Amino acid sequence: MRKDIIYSLVLIVALLTQSCDSYLDLQPENGTTRDEFWKTKEDVQAAVIGIYSGLLNTPDSGITIAEYSFMYGELRGGMVDPGVNSSDDQRDVITSSILPSNTVASWAAFYTVINYCNTVIDLAPDVLALDPTFTQEQLDQYLSEALAIRAYLYFTLARTFRDVPLKLEATLSDDDNFQIAKSTQEEIFDQVVTDLTTALKSAVEDYGDNASNKGRITKDAINAMLADVYLWQEDYTNALIAADAVVNSGAGYSLIPGSTSWFTTVFARGNSTESIFEFQYTPENRGPFYGIFLQRPQYLAQASVLEDVFGLDFEDPENKDVRGERVSLVPGTNEIYKFTGLNQDQRKTLQESDTHWFVYRYADVLLMKAEALNELDRGDEALAIVDEIRESRLAIDLTKEQVTGDDKDGVRMYILAERARELAFEGKRWFDVLRNARKDNYANIDIILGIAVKTAPANQQQSIVAKLKDPNSHYLPIYQYELYTNKALVQNPFYK
Incomplete structure (x- = not known):
């Protein structure tokens, strides 16, 4: 040190x-x-x-902890290209x-x-x-x-x-x-x-105000972290217990239905019912995102992400996964949009650029639960969670995979793909790829x-x-x- x-x-x-x-x-x-x-x-x-x-x-x-977290979790994950800066x-x-x-x-x-x-x-x-x-x-x-x-x-x-x-x-x-x-x-x-x-x-279970409940450590934040580390230890029983502790905590977490206001509620404003732990940037104390993604972009979405991760319906262009276009990225320029947008039509101004860093969200915990269930030979329950998330996000049929609950490898890869869609550019991708690749002594290095x-x-x-x-x-x-x-x-x- x-x-x-x-x-x-x-x-x-x-x-x-x-x-x-x-x-x-x-x-x-x-x-x-x-x-x-x-x-x-x-x-x-x-x-x-x-x-x-x-x-x-x-x-x-x-460089802030949030930017390091982005670099460590995204630069090697296949979804980020270098920007001009x-x-x-x-x-x-x-x-x-x-x-x-x-x-x-x-x-x-x-x-x-x-x-x-x-x-x-x-x-x-x-x-x-x-x-x-x-x-x-x-x-x-x-x-x-x-x-x-x-x-x-x-x-x-x-x-x-x-x-x-x-x-x-x-x-x-x-x-x-x-x-x-x-x-x-x-x-x-x-x-x-x-x-x-x-x-x-x-x-603490409840600090008495929403910003503290989402911006400080709570029991739910700790259980989300525990679920994560147990997955890395391949201790799937305890990972499931920790994830269920969040799901059943009574804190009112829920998946907000996909709509034109979903992006603004979850990301631009933050601290929503999908939030568990977020770094609380404010207009007075702005994060690094406006600079590194917009003003002098250091990072772009990889050119094929929109089509390969979220899917494009060329027959019906209005059929869109709510997490893709002008949520995770901007088509054409491949600008990473999740941390700079106000809504799906407008970016925040520099003075308003207070988007949080999302350490754990409810959908993340649900997908960790699905991963643990699959590794415990409960693939049908895992697929039900994936279907629930996809339905709330208006995921398109093109990205739906035809796997059954007894196909552990197939379900594993489906969950990994769904995590790419759900958690794009939130510092998770490389860690998700590495965790899955190293299972069973690198049986999945491919x-x-x-x-x-x-x-x-x-x-x-x-x-x-x-x-x-x-x-x-x-x-x-x-x-x-x-x-x-x-x-x-x-x-x-x-x-x-």
């Missing part, structure tokens, strides 16, 4: 409706002792708000021409926010003895939020890099150890499950190779396919600066 991350300040941004009149320095001056750090429950509350602020606007970095490093990730010097592989932003979480987890309990108005219940709820966010960040890192350093204590001074070896992906996943199951015990054959430039196709046959290539290298500052690190095998 980079030593300089401990000196980062959380920017002057507060989550949700909080005012912007203060800042939080989660790194005390060198020599400050623990009992001089935080003294009141308000200090702890500010620190937790600071964690969310770090998710929205990563200190000391021009993409960097050489971004283009190299898309074409699997990745070197340890590639800046996309920098994980510093994630470890900065992980350290904020660790600081709350380590120091907040001390405040109980200092502030008689601070209750154990309040402390446990704050710790739940910090644990869950730390878990999600480590989950993202382990899916992206495979083996990464696991640091569970706060970095509070120059004397702390920065020479930390990698833990295996399996160890990271186990720690993620431990953190999430611990967080679940004290998690999923990855097929994407390469279809999307790679003709003059690079053979070399890209050859690289991707090595599973080590499916994870990013350790950024060269990290190797320089942390001598305990060993480069990912493919990049040595």
Whole structure:
């Protein structure tokens, strides 16, 4: 990990409706002792708000967690092309021409926010003895939020890099150890499950307002994360239990019927009945999307996405999957539209560009449930979920697959295709492809190779396919600066 991350300040941004009149320095001056750090429950509350602020606007970095999440989850998934303003490093990730010097592989932003979480987890309990108005219940709820966010960040890192350093204590001074070896992906996943199951015990069900319920960690957000990580662990029984906990939580989640207002409700406004956890950007604190998708586009939808993913009915052009044209992308220009549109006719202005980053939506959880059901030999139930989602989204018959519940491979691929339609450009595609490809010791590596054959430039196709046959290539290298500052690190095998 980079030593300089401990000196980062959380920017002057507060989550949700909080005012912007203060800042939080989660790194005390060198020599400050623990009992001089935080003294009141308000200090702890500010620190937790600071964690969310770090998710929205990563200190000391021009790239936010949301943009990294997009790059890690989409650039290698076969649905994104470079835009005219993409960097050489971004283009190299898309074409699997990745070197340890590639800046996309920098994980510093994630470890900065992980350290904020660790600081709350380590120091907040001390405040109980200092502030008689601070209750154990309040402390446990704050710790739940910090644990869950730390878990999600480590989950993202382990899916992206495979083996990464696991640091569970706060970095509070120059004397702390920065020479930390990698833990295996399996160890990271186990720690993620431990953190999430611990967080679940004290998690909030209802904060009392919709923006907080969608923008802060709740029991449903934790269960959505658990379902996700259990799928990666191929623990389908627990994945189903976690997904069902969300579905049956009584929180009022529902699929909004496809219509001309569906896009505006779910994406442009956000925090709908389809929302579980979203990064809450506002007009005062805008996300990166307007710039990277519209003003100076770094990323475009791959040219064949509209036809191959959503389908085109050439006999009836009005027969459209509601998730495709001028929802996920704009035909012709291939502009990624999901994060900049106001409705299907108008884009937001720069001043209005407050579209959230969608970490988990209800349809995502339903499709994770379908995946678990299929792997548990309950394919007919899985197909019923896929049909429910397709009906609500007005999916066209052209993309309907004729599979039966006893065809596990067929249902698996159908769910994967439906996730591409439902979650296009939401940072899910590469992770979905990789999770399915690596099942049963990479029995399905052809999923990855097929994407390469279809999307790679003709003059690079053979070399890209050859690289991707090595599973080590499916994870990013350790950024060269990290190797320089942390001598305990060993480069990912493919990049040595």
